[in-house]
Amino acid sequence: MKTVVWETLSENQQEAILERPAVSDSQAISDAVSEVIRQVRTEADEAIKALTLKFDNVPLTSIAVKEEEIDQAVTRLGPEIKKALQQAYNNIACFHRAQKPSPVKVETMPGVYCELLTRPIERVGLYIPGGSAPLPSTVLMLAVPSQIAGCRKVVLCSPPPIADEILYVARLCGITEVYNVGGAQAVAAMAYGTETVSKVDKIFGPGNAYVTEAKQQVSNDHKGAAIDMPAGPSEVLVIADTHANPEFVAADLLSQAEHGPDSQVVLLTPCMAMAEKVSAAVAEQLNHLSRADIARQALGSSVIIIAEDLEECVEISNRYGPEHLIVQTDFPSELLPLLDNAGSIFLGAWSPESVGDYASGTNHVLPTYGYTRTYSSLGLADFSKRMTVQKLTPKGLESLAPTVEAMANAEGLDAHRNAVTIRVKALEAERKRKEEG
Amino acid sequence: MKTVVWETLSENQQEAILERPAVSDSQAISDAVSEVIRQVRTEADEAIKALTLKFDNVPLTSIAVKEEEIDQAVTRLGPEIKKALQQAYNNIACFHRAQKPSPVKVETMPGVYCELLTRPIERVGLYIPGGSAPLPSTVLMLAVPSQIAGCRKVVLCSPPPIADEILYVARLCGITEVYNVGGAQAVAAMAYGTETVSKVDKIFGPGNAYVTEAKQQVSNDHKGAAIDMPAGPSEVLVIADTHANPEFVAADLLSQAEHGPDSQVVLLTPCMAMAEKVSAAVAEQLNHLSRADIARQALGSSVIIIAEDLEECVEISNRYGPEHLIVQTDFPSELLPLLDNAGSIFLGAWSPESVGDYASGTNHVLPTYGYTRTYSSLGLADFSKRMTVQKLTPKGLESLAPTVEAMANAEGLDAHRNAVTIRVKALEAERKRKEEG
Numbered sequence: 046m047k048t049v050v051w052e053t054l055s056e057n058q059q060e061a062i063l064e065r066p067a068v069s070d071s072q073a074i075s076d077a078v079s080e081v082i083r084q085v086r087t088e089a090d091e092a093i094k095a096l097t098l099k100f101d102n103v104p105l106t107s108i109a110v111k112e113e114e115i116d117q118a119v120t121r122l123g124p125e126i127k128k129a130l131q132q133a134y135n136n137i138a139c140f141h142r143a144q145k146p147s148p149v150k151v152e153t154m155p156g157v158y159c160e161l162l163t164r165p166i167e168r169v170g171l172y173i174p175g176g177s178a179p180l181p182s183t184v185l186m187l188a189v190p191s192q193i194a195g196c197r198k199v200v201l202c203s204p205p206p207i208a209d210e211i212l213y214v215a216r217l218c219g220i221t222e223v224y225n226v227g228g229a230q231a232v233a234a235m236a237y238g239t240e241t242v243s244k245v246d247k248i249f250g251p252g253n254a255y256v257t258e259a260k261q262q263v264s265n266d267h268k269g270a271a272i273d274m275p276a277g278p279s280e281v282l283v284i285a286d287t288h289a290n291p292e293f294v295a296a297d298l299l300s301q302a303e304h305g306p307d308s309q310v311v312l313l314t315p316c317m318a319m320a321e322k323v324s325a326a327v328a329e330q331l332n333h334l335s336r337a338d339i340a341r342q343a344l345g346s347s348v349i350i351i352a353e354d355l356e357e358c359v360e361i362s363n364r365y366g367p368e369h370l371i372v373q374t375d376f377p378s379e380l381l382p383l384l385d386n387a388g389s390i391f392l393g394a395w396s397p398e399s400v401g402d403y404a405s406g407t408n409h410v411l412p413t414y415g416y417t418r419t420y421s422s423l424g425l426a427d428f429s430k431r432m433t434v435q436k437l438t439p440k441g442l443e444s445l446a447p448t449v450e451a452m453a454n455a456e457g458l459d460a461h462r463n464a465v466t467i468r469v470k471a472l473e474a475e476r477k478r479k480e481e482g
Numbered sequence: 483m484k485t486v487v488w489e490t491l492s493e494n495q496q497e498a499i500l501e502r503p504a505v506s507d508s509q510a511i512s513d514a515v516s517e518v519i520r521q522v523r524t525e526a527d528e529a530i531k532a533l534t535l536k537f538d539n540v541p542l543t544s545i546a547v548k549e550e551e552i553d554q555a556v557t558r559l560g561p562e563i564k565k566a567l568q569q570a571y572n573n574i575a576c577f578h579r580a581q582k583p584s585p586v587k588v589e590t591m592p593g594v595y596c597e598l599l600t601r602p603i604e605r606v607g608l609y610i611p612g613g614s615a616p617l618p619s620t621v622l623m624l625a626v627p628s629q630i631a632g633c634r635k636v637v638l639c640s641p642p643p644i645a646d647e648i649l650y651v652a653r654l655c656g657i658t659e660v661y662n663v664g665g666a667q668a669v670a671a672m673a674y675g676t677e678t679v680s681k682v683d684k685i686f687g688p689g690n691a692y693v694t695e696a697k698q699q700v701s702n703d704h705k706g707a708a709i710d711m712p713a714g715p716s717e718v719l720v721i722a723d724t725h726a727n728p729e730f731v732a733a734d735l736l737s738q739a740e741h742g743p744d745s746q747v748v749l750l751t752p753c754m755a756m757a758e759k760v761s762a763a764v765a766e767q768l769n770h771l772s773r774a775d776i777a778r779q780a781l782g783s784s785v786i787i788i789a790e791d792l793e794e795c796v797e798i799s800n801r802y803g804p805e806h807l808i809v810q811t812d813f814p815s816e817l818l819p820l821l822d823n824a825g826s827i828f829l830g831a832w833s834p835e836s837v838g839d840y841a842s843g844t845n846h847v848l849p850t851y852g853y854t855r856t857y858s859s860l861g862l863a864d865f866s867k868r869m870t871v872q873k874l875t876p877k878g879l880e881s882l883a884p885t886v887e888a889m890a891n892a893e894g895l896d897a898h899r900n901a902v903t904i905r906v907k908a909l910e911a912e913r914k915r916k917e918e919g
Contacts, residue, residue, distance in 0.1 A: 129888035136590040153843035178894035269855040303639035384729040395903035406590035407870040421868035451566035457615035464834035
């Protein structure tokens with residue numbers, strides 16, 4: 046890992062150190078994805094079967110996964126992983142249930158009642174990537190909040206063959222619509238619907254460059270579907286002081302580095318000796334990892350920054366805005382009020398990133414690539430939408446009328462003013478009628 | 483207004499009736515906007531001055547509006563509109579303050595603490611369109627929540643000359659950075675920053691096709707800025723039963739129709755007589771409007787739908803998903819639990835849309851064009867982001883370890899497992915040391 050001393054860098058060098066690598070915007074991928082989407086929109090189920098044969102080398106007899114197949118997966122799965130997934134489910138459910146918003150209802154003026162209602166998004170689609178190992182944790186992170194939010198239709202797509210762990214979690218979360226389809230064709234199927242796959246309103250989940258591009262394209266089409274958040278390579282930033290355990294810090298850096306060659310790994314410390322100890326521990330631990338090659342590539346572009354003090358560490362972290370932020374200092378909670386622009390924060394020696402990746406209860410779908418400045422950790426809110434409601438009494442309308450009339454006049458909108466004036470006149474007429482009667 | 487009886491329509495006809503008109507995706511606009519963005523990114527302030535001369539015909543001496551100019555605007559403005567804007571400010575502040583989220587902190591397992599933190603987005607940009615009449619109400623809708631959320635930098639751009647009403651509201655809301663710049667160049671300046679205009683993280687506000695396209699483009703660039711929500715023509719849908727006042731309903735339809743020729747106006751009623759009365763009232767009221775020509779164009783593509791009963795009205799409304807939904811029925815609150823997919827709902831005879839447009843307290847920036855299915859009414863949440871935090875005690879980590887280890891094994895991620903295992907071993911070693919000592 047490259048080590049730099051922050052104060053010796055020019056402003057341009059500092060900026061370059063915190064710069065994310067450009068994610069290539071490939072025209073070839075964009076064109077290939079457009080073609081897949083076109084094909085799914087015109088040939089629907091037929092296209093799914095053809096594309097699955099082409100890309101996944103699987104001849105599908107059924108696009109939908111049958112109930113019995115899920116039953117069988119549940120039976121096949123070993124008790125240890127089942128127990129683990131159940132415990133993770135419980136913790137994630139606990140934390141996401143706690144996110145249910147309190148009711149918002151106020152009387153802004155006498156007789157003027159305003160309310161904020163939260164409603165589930167009706168139909169959501171969850172995309173679970175395939176690959177060398179199954180990702181049941183991602184199913185939990187997407188399905189649990191959809192279930193708690195009360196989404197009526199939850200669709201899960203994953204490239205075949207779908208692992209038992211994924212089917213087990215789908216069952217845990219009450220998902221009945223599971224489809225054997227991956228890649229851009231899965232995103233297209235959920236965005237537009239086919240004979241078999243239900244159309245959804247919003248699509249969630251990670252994926253490769255094709256899936257990411259497909260999500261982008263369907264979200265730019267108002268007949269397509271909304272998406273969870275922009276994608277980018279995964280990242281960790283660790284702030285460590287002299288009291289940190291270098292073995293722990295090294296293990297955390299490596300658990301990020303093993304994700305992929307493009308993973309971003311940053312260590313911030315005011316202590317040069319700590320930097321050296323962590324470097325040595327990283328080198329040692331690397332020898333025992335099955336994914337050492339991947340981790341080594343990621344570490345090639347990673348950096349250790351020596352800062353003046355913890356305050357400067359916080360400043361640099363806020364400027365970088367990491368997806369995962371691990372704080373291994375003597376009093377980590379004291380730094381919390383100063384920390385901003387992070388997806389998820391891990392406080393203290395006993396809170397490694399992997400607890401959040403799997404089972405502490407927080408969501409592992411997080412903004413990355415600098416999007417922490419404006420995007421949120423995935424949560425219950427992303428499976429819901431907020432509508433406002435207002436109800437005025439006759440008295441409320443009369444008190445508010447002069448305000449609305451003056452503003453409508455200022456904006457030159459007669460009909461806006463008239464919608465109020467006509468009602469006020471009706472109230473006056475009725476009052477007069479009553480007085481006379 | 484065209485009248486149709488829902489049950490006599492084929493399914494395709496029903497779908498066509500609820501279809502929004504296509505918003506043309508003009509390559510010319512897209513290219514022109516790309517060029518403006520390129521110019522602002524390379525020539526910064528110089529570009530702003532050149533483009534403002536070109537598009538607004540104003541030779542700028544200063545891009546920034548000076549404090550004294552705001553002072554003068556405040557002095558010039560009449561007391562009636564000031565009082566109205568102040569009242570609207572109070573109501574909007576009251577409703578948006580009520581949206582502050584309650585703290586979310588739970589212990590998901592003994593020793594595993596998870597927290598959801600809400601933090602303001604640091605730098606936001608508010609775009610206020612120019613045009614024939616000033617839009618101080620839009621300043622309120624964007625600036626009040628930014629102030630309550632605690633955004634540290636709030637930048638307002640509007641094409642010169644900026645109306646006194648807008649400067650007055652900027653002052654009310656504590657905005658000190660106001661710039662004489664409109665159109666795509668304003669969006670580009672806020673997204674990337676210039677010598678004078680501060681770069682922001684997220685851009686809010688309505689605008690013409692160029693502004694909308696510029697927002698889209700900068701939001702697709704990760705060095706640009708996030709945006710509030712996708713744009714579309716404004717809409718109202720009114721559900722009226724036999725008890726509704728046709729004059730009120732007509733006034734509400736017209737207050738939407740006067741917005742622009744592309745405004746969408748729909749009346750849903752189970753009562754043919756009501757449809758006729760409303761039609762007649764619309765024709766009569768049209769004669770007295772200064773913007774009758776605009777309203778007439780909008781009404782040309784509007785529709786009255788005769789439904790079987792109120793239940794079917796609700797069904798159709800949920801399917802259409804209007805930006806504004808006005809319910810003028812005998813017991814409007816009884817329908818509320820059934821209503822979904824709306825931006826803002828107006829209940830009962832005394833709640834015209836114009837109260838929400840200006841001053842009831844709700845926000846008038848709402849999803850439209852069918853985006854109500856997944857997007858929310860603008861609110862405090864849009865000026866904030868949510869981060870998660872976890873802190874585990876040694877005991878918490880030990881209880882969670884088997885779960886994380888089993889899941890990391892299932893996903894083939896050694897280093898993830900190791901970050902937990904190395905800590906558990908350290909705890910065991912320490913315990914042993916203590917027992918032996």
